[in-house]
Amino acid sequence: MKKKDTNVAAMCGPQIGEGGKTGDWRSLRPVISHERCIPFQKKKSACFLCWLYCPEGVVKAGLPIEINLEYCKGCGICAEECPPKAILMVREDKS
Ligand code: SF4
Numbered sequence: 001m002k003k004k005d006t007n008v009a010a011m012c013g014p015q016i017g018e019g020g021k022t023g024d025w026r027s028l029r030p031v032i033s034h035e036r037c038i039p040f041q042k043k044k045s046a047c048f049l050c051w052l053y054c055p056e057g058v059v060k061a062g063l064p065i066e067i068n069l070e071y072c073k074g075c076g077i078c079a080e081e082c083p084p085k086a087i088l089m090v091r092e093d094k095s
């Protein structure tokens with residue numbers, strides 16, 4: 001019997017649309033505290049709710065996770081959904 005494929009993947013990747021790159025819309029930028037991030041702490045694939053909920057598909061679920069800021073629109077959903085609050089939204093003009 002064929003093994004059932006349980007992998008979940010994004011339906012499509014980010015790309016330039018009529019409004020340009022979605023990263024150009026951003027006024028807030030997500031900053032990850034890897035020390036608080038569950039997969040980084042546990043050194044294994046876990047959580048990845050930021051990847052699951054990101055509407056732009058710009059979170060790369062790896063160790064550590066990465067966000068493609070060229071296309072991140074700064075909506076803050078990832079920060080809202082992150083259980084340990086490892087993502088902080090900061091103003092673009094601050095570092
Ligand atoms: S702020 Fe977070 S959820 Fe929103 S587009 Fe950027 S990475 Fe995705």
Ligand code: SF4
Binds near residue numbers: 037050051065083087
């Ligand atoms: S939701 Fe938070 S804890 Fe979970 S992988 Fe993303 S940044 Fe890490």
